[in-house]
Amino acid sequence: MADSGVSGGADKKDNIEREKIEGKELTKEEKQRLRKEKKQQKKGKEKKDASLPQVSVAETAAPASQLKAERRARQEAERTSKQSKKGDTGQPATTSKPKIPPNELQPVVKRLPEHIQVDDPDVLKKLAKKLERQQIPRRLDYGYKVSLFSHLLQYSRKAPLTQQLSIPSAVIHPAIVRLGLQYSQGIVAGSNARSIALLHAFKQVISDYTTPSNEELSRDLVNKLKPYISFLNQCRPLSASMGNAIKYIKKEISNIPSQFKEDDAKKKLLNCIECFIEEKIVLAAKAIAKSSIEKINDGDVILVYGCSSLVNHILCEAFEKGRKFRVIVVDSRPRLEGREALRRLVQKGISCTYVLISAVSYILPEVSKVFLGAHALLANGYVMSRVGTSQIALVAKAFNVPVLVCCETYKFCERVQTDSFVSNELDDPDDLIVTRKGETQLKDWQQVPRLGLLNLVYDVTPPDFVDLVITDLGMIPCTSVPVVLRVKNVDLL
Amino acid sequence: MELQAVLMAAGGGSRMTDLTYNTPKPMLPVGNKPLMWYPLNLLERVGFEEVIVITTREVHKMMSTDPKTKLDIKMKLDVVCIQEDGDMGTADALRHIHQKVKTDILVVSCDLITDVALHEVVDLFRAHNATVAMLMSKAHEFTETVPGQKGKKKTAEQRDFVGVDQSGKRLLFMANEADLEDGLIVRRSIIRKHPRMHIKTGLVDAHLYCLKKAVVDFLAENKSISSIRGELVPFLVRKQFSKMTSGQKRMDDTETVDQKNDGLTNDDLFFPSRDEALLQLAQERSCWNDHRGDMSEAYHGGKLRCYVHIMDQGLCYRVNTLSAYIEANRMVSHMWFCHRSAHFVVHPLLMLHFVFHPQMGSDSMIGAGCHVADKTSIKRSTIGISTTVKEKVKVTNSIIMHGVTIEEGCNIQGSVICSNAVIGRGADLKYCLVGNGQRIEPEGDTYSNTKKSILLEVSVTFGLV
Numbered sequence: 001m002a003d004s005g006v007s008g009g010a011d012k013k014d015n016i017e018r019e020k021i022e023g024k025e026l027t028k029e030e031k032q033r034l035r036k037e038k039k040q041q042k043k044g045k046e047k048k049d050a051s052l053p054q055v056s057v058a059e060t061a062a063p064a065s066q067l068k069a070e071r072r073a074r075q076e077a078e079r080t081s082k083q084s085k086k087g088d089t090g091q092p093a094t095t096s097k098p099k100i101p102p103n104e105l106q107p108v109v110k111r112l113p114e115h116i117q118v119d120d121p122d123v124l125k126k127l128a129k130k131l132e133r134q135q136i137p138r139r140l141d142y143g144y145k146v147s148l149f150s151h152l153l154q155y156s157r158k159a160p161l162t163q164q165l166s167i168p169s170a171v172i173h174p175a176i177v178r179l180g181l182q183y184s185q186g187i188v189a190g191s192n193a194r195s196i197a198l199l200h201a202f203k204q205v206i207s208d209y210t211t212p213s214n215e216e217l218s219r220d221l222v223n224k225l226k227p228y229i230s231f232l233n234q235c236r237p238l239s240a241s242m243g244n245a246i247k248y249i250k251k252e253i254s255n256i257p258s259q260f261k262e263d264d265a266k267k268k269l270l271n272c273i274e275c276f277i278e279e280k281i282v283l284a285a286k287a288i289a290k291s292s293i294e295k296i297n298d299g300d301v302i303l304v305y306g307c308s309s310l311v312n313h314i315l316c317e318a319f320e321k322g323r324k325f326r327v328i329v330v331d332s333r334p335r336l337e338g339r340e341a342l343r344r345l346v347q348k349g350i351s352c353t354y355v356l357i358s359a360v361s362y363i364l365p366e367v368s369k370v371f372l373g374a375h376a377l378l379a380n381g382y383v384m385s386r387v388g389t390s391q392i393a394l395v396a397k398a399f400n401v402p403v404l405v406c407c408e409t410y411k412f413c414e415r416v417q418t419d420s421f422v423s424n425e426l427d428d429p430d431d432l433i434v435t436r437k438g439e440t441q442l443k444d445w446q447q448v449p450r451l452g453l454l455n456l457v458y459d460v461t462p463p464d465f466v467d468l469v470i471t472d473l474g475m476i477p478c479t480s481v482p483v484v485l486r487v488k489n490v491d492l493l
Numbered sequence: 494m495e496l497q498a499v500l501m502a503a504g505g506g507s508r509m510t511d512l513t514y515n516t517p518k519p520m521l522p523v524g525n526k527p528l529m530w531y532p533l534n535l536l537e538r539v540g541f542e543e544v545i546v547i548t549t550r551e552v553h554k555m556m557s558t559d560p561k562t563k564l565d566i567k568m569k570l571d572v573v574c575i576q577e578d579g580d581m582g583t584a585d586a587l588r589h590i591h592q593k594v595k596t597d598i599l600v601v602s603c604d605l606i607t608d609v610a611l612h613e614v615v616d617l618f619r620a621h622n623a624t625v626a627m628l629m630s631k632a633h634e635f636t637e638t639v640p641g642q643k644g645k646k647k648t649a650e651q652r653d654f655v656g657v658d659q660s661g662k663r664l665l666f667m668a669n670e671a672d673l674e675d676g677l678i679v680r681r682s683i684i685r686k687h688p689r690m691h692i693k694t695g696l697v698d699a700h701l702y703c704l705k706k707a708v709v710d711f712l713a714e715n716k717s718i719s720s721i722r723g724e725l726v727p728f729l730v731r732k733q734f735s736k737m738t739s740g741q742k743r744m745d746d747t748e749t750v751d752q753k754n755d756g757l758t759n760d761d762l763f764f765p766s767r768d769e770a771l772l773q774l775a776q777e778r779s780c781w782n783d784h785r786g787d788m789s790e791a792y793h794g795g796k797l798r799c800y801v802h803i804m805d806q807g808l809c810y811r812v813n814t815l816s817a818y819i820e821a822n823r824m825v826s827h828m829w830f831c832h833r834s835a836h837f838v839v840h841p842l843l844m845l846h847f848v849f850h851p852q853m854g855s856d857s858m859i860g861a862g863c864h865v866a867d868k869t870s871i872k873r874s875t876i877g878i879s880t881t882v883k884e885k886v887k888v889t890n891s892i893i894m895h896g897v898t899i900e901e902g903c904n905i906q907g908s909v910i911c912s913n914a915v916i917g918r919g920a921d922l923k924y925c926l927v928g929n930g931q932r933i934e935p936e937g938d939t940y941s942n943t944k945k946s947i948l949l950e951v952s953v954t955f956g957l958v
Contacts, residue, residue: 160612160616162612162615162616162619163610163612165540165612166539166540166541167495167496167539167540167541167599167611167612167615168494168495168496168497168498168540168541168542169495170540170542174494174495174619177495177619178619178620178622181616181619181620182620185620186781187620187621187779187781188775188776188779188781189779189780189781190778190779190780192778193775193776193777193778193779193780194779196771196774196775196778197772197775197779199771200771200772200775203771277771277774282774306780307780309777309778309779309780337780339785340780340781340782340785341780343782343785343788346788347788
């Protein structure tokens, strides 16, 4: 894997060298393309650093260090030469999360993603320009936003993005339009489900893709995917797991050698996607279930929050293996996802109790363990999960109940966050409106001045409240997350 | 390609023969545009670039040659001609163009005038991976008096019973009153899965359907289904809840009505999309369910789903009866595209004699090339292309089609005058329908308060006071 990556990078460099040597007068487009390729190369190398690990970690320790030194030297030389040539390319702010490069020799400018800078008009203008270039309509903000969260986007479910698209969607592949609709309406919800659905849609896109003449599949397909990703981002901000999946795909596409025929390349890509899902999601779930079952003893009372596909899977597996336990499902408004979790567990035959989050301190004395799912695990050990998770962890800590977080490694993310304000997602505020006994109190909430409805989606839990993180690599403490990330990066050299 | 549009323009207009005996229904002028311009305009506005038009040879000829019925549509129209005499139902027509259908299709009828936001219907089709998604609208009472009708029209006979679930989007039950002899029978399987069902009767089917390609393939093999509205859609709605096992004959007692569909199982209709296993995996991991209260997964595990979007605001007319035609003519002037700068209510080529400015209400529409003399009063009417209206004519609440000549002193109220008719001087028409090319004698008195008459041939007597 490491070798092919290096040779792939070298290949591209040769192409560029050849073009320069031929001494043709490079037209403006070619120059732009050159710049883009160089950028992608650089990104490709960085992505290799930051992309996902194979299941076995400890393999290539010794030969990796030699290759590492070689690559470092080459990277340095390239960077110095590039900087003298390039100057300022004026790249618009991307939605990539700021990466921590392995060598600190050069400070990398960390760019904040646009979806958390909505109150800055310059950022909005840049975003509008970028969307216009990609021919994607922009979804408009809805309603009055609470001032603490006015830097985030807030959409209404009643105004889908498809309103502004033409109906037989020509610019965007129909599978992606369908996916975007399903995201924005909440039909596909949950970190794993969204990633799998995304990869499924990408499979359709790749199968239907034909390389235009004079283009290479490895470059053109990545460019084709960019507007789709912007579209999906507009429908609903991407999750960390989706971001990692996209990075993986882009890396795989860029690494397609140019001599591959189109059909072979497509087959290889489809295969890669299937492998990714199989390894990172399905097998990881099995591994996590296996580890967790050791932690579940007979007579346990397990508390779960909301509907996490992984935690449900673990509990169902444990029940099938014959462990005797009962489950307390804690739920919260407005999503009330716990009802779905309750249905799945009861269908299996597990005896469950259902409470709302306001009763969690009442029910906790009965609980022996808390199992939580995670949306993402941040690089400083914080757990990003559904809003309310940090409350549960806090109260559990107060009662001395162990909190176990289950998370696959592909959800590990290099962001660092210590509070839930900076980067979050605001859901449709109209979800908070409820009709009881024929009365809807919040019916005209927009008319009331200075009344804001806040429907947060995520919150972060500090690592002090989490006792154990169960991943497919084993059971690690929360503070080991940055180690895993670093090992992932090193492993792929 | 996501969707292909198909326009069904071969219908005969059997419920308004007075108007269609000479002009085919798709070419009837509504607001001075041929009727089929409206659905085509809807498709064009939304972003379609080509449409398959299924029509008769006569209509095709009129479309391409007749300047009065010119359609200024920028889309590419792929016209397929079928025999007009044959009893070709809409489903038969789809079977006929089976080869051209490459993706999911959007079937529109030529007599639909609506300003619906089409993305609402198509979004249901996309988001839920539905087999069929259709559009319905709350029916409006037609208030205008219709020539040739005594009293208010009774709307009893052909009611449609439509059952939707709690969200109002999923279609659970559809039957026409004509098919229900003994009463409304709802299968237990439906009630078990959807305990709360709203049954509505006052809905107008807009005959706009999004169908999966698998359905068109299914139609190609099953030649027994001939009408989309009458047979295919109720069949699909029923199929949602039938048993999914292959090779097992269904035991339901209500199956006696569709004996011709024996042996067809759900599996025939359900064509798995690509990577079905992956979709299933995503669905399992997703914490969403379309219903709650029972133990089953989203959609009750059913693969066949029918959805309906019910419009409660906005225009939706199906111009298949005379009253609908008149109502549509009134409403069309209120529709948004009449305010487009390109389409003048009073056409610039109008020749007006400005001695006494003729009074024209703002809700009238006057076509190109008209000659309107002075001292005329035109209120709430539609006047077609190349008509001549002489002095002292009062036209109220009427529809005047193309090429009509109205001599001076006429008084026309609540009437429909078809193309190329000549109304003699001093004629007084109230609530009449004058057929194509007819002549009304001068000083003809056709008070028709008691008998709202229809003049089709000269030999028919006038209704005299």
